[in-house]
Amino acid sequence: MSVRLKLTLSYAGFLMVAGALLLAAVWVFLLRYVPDRAMLINPDDTPTHGVFPIRSGLLNVFAPRAAAVMVFLLLFGLVGGWILAGHMLAPLTRITHATRMATNGSLSHRIRLPGSKDEFRELADAFDVMLARLEAHDAEQQRFAANASHELRTPLAISKALLDVARTDPNHDTGELVDRLHAVNTRAIDLTEALLLLSRADRRSFTREHIDLSLMAEEATETLLPLAEKHGVTLETSGDIAPTNGSQALLLQLTTNLVQNAIVHNLPDHGRVWVHTSVRPKTVVLTVENTGEQLSPQLVSTFTEPFQRGTERIHTAQTGVGLGLAIVKTITQAHDGTLTLTPRSSGGLRITVELPATAP
Structure with a gap:
């Protein structure tokens, strides 16, 4: 019935x-x-x-x-x-x-149920919110797939062009050709690994364990110290023990991406990066700040989108594949945290990652 x-x-x-x-x-x-x-x-x-x-x-x-x-x-x-x-x-x-x-x-259809606020109205409103999120997620996935295809097609097209040149010109310098193919292949591998990491974090298919976020910050800064010296950037690390629960590999990747991003996108000379951890009543906070050019809030809001780069961000050996902050955002969401990007008044960027705290 x-x-x-x-x-x-x-x-x-x-x-x-x-x-x-x-x-x-x-x-x-x-x-x-x-x-x-x-x-x-x-x-x-x-x-x-x-x-x-x-x-x-x-x-x-x-x-x-x-x-x-x-x-x-x-x-x-x-x-x-x-x-x-x-x-x-x-x-x-x-x-x-x-x-x-x-x-x-x-996914564009909405119920928009009229009438008083009762159980059916709450169900319809919740369903409309779910449809809006699904529509936004679907659009984001389509945009991501298109951008990923474009990014992967670029190194493949360059490799094909270099091989065509080598085949038609036997007297071409093979050493230069090999170096350029190696660079292009390395970039394609880095992009593929970044896409796999992004997919893994998005599925939350990782084992959780007790992590001290301050140790992740110290390890990331020590690893990237040669890169900072190469760019003339001073690294400063400070803060308290910040216990949380999650994947050590993913949280280390998150911290490394933030510090690397702060080093690469900095002032040409005498740039500075501050890495700080703190503890709040229910959360732990990782803050990475860097000096740099003046940024508008509208431009900063696009930095976590896949393959989005700022005004001066171009494909170089240091800028990566355009997935650094997108990976940070996905890892943060996979750990039930929040990511906040704020332009500094004196220039540069302040990035804050807030994760649920656990007992030390």
Whole structure:
């Protein structure tokens, strides 16, 4: 049976039970005050011969009318219950229609259920929010796939061009050709590994363990110290022990990406990078700041998008493959954290990663 029919039968059944109880109460009330038998009295106050039954006569009058009332209540309950159930279940019909459209691939449809704030309205609003997120995620995935295809096609096209040159020009310098092919191949490998890391973090397919975020910061800065010296950037690390729970490899990758990004995108000379960890009541915070050019909030908001680079960010050996901050964002979300990018008033960028804290 459909839900509407079940509700109709439930309404009608409840109305029948209530009517039966009411009639039973009326009958019991009548029995309390009506004698079983009575004697007729003449006008001169002398009783006549014979005793007349009252209760049986009353039952003969009450029973047919009670049966008629029960039949009326049954019909009224069925008709009224069917109409009432249809009205109550109308929002579910709209939600079902929207679900079928989403199943067929239409994520732009919204329910926008009118009326007061009840359970159906909350369900419809939650479904609309889910559709909006799915639509945004689908658009982001399509954009990411297009960008990834473009980024992977570039080194392959360069390799094909270099090989064509070598094949048509036997006197070409093979040493230079090998070096350029090696650089292009290295970039393709780095991009592929970054895409795999991004996919792994997005699926949350990793083992969680107790991690001290301050140790991750120290290890990342020590590893990248030669790169900082090459760029003339001063690294400063400070802060408290920051215990959290997650993947050591992914959190180290997150910290390394942040520090490397701060080193590469810095002032040409005498740049500085500050790496700081702190503890809040329920979270631990990793903050990476760097000097650099003035950045607008609109430009900063695009840095976590895959393959997005700032105004001066171009393909070089140091800039990576354009997935550094996208990987940071995905790892942060996989660890139930928040990522905040803020331009510094004096130039440069401040990046804050906040993760759930655990007991040391």
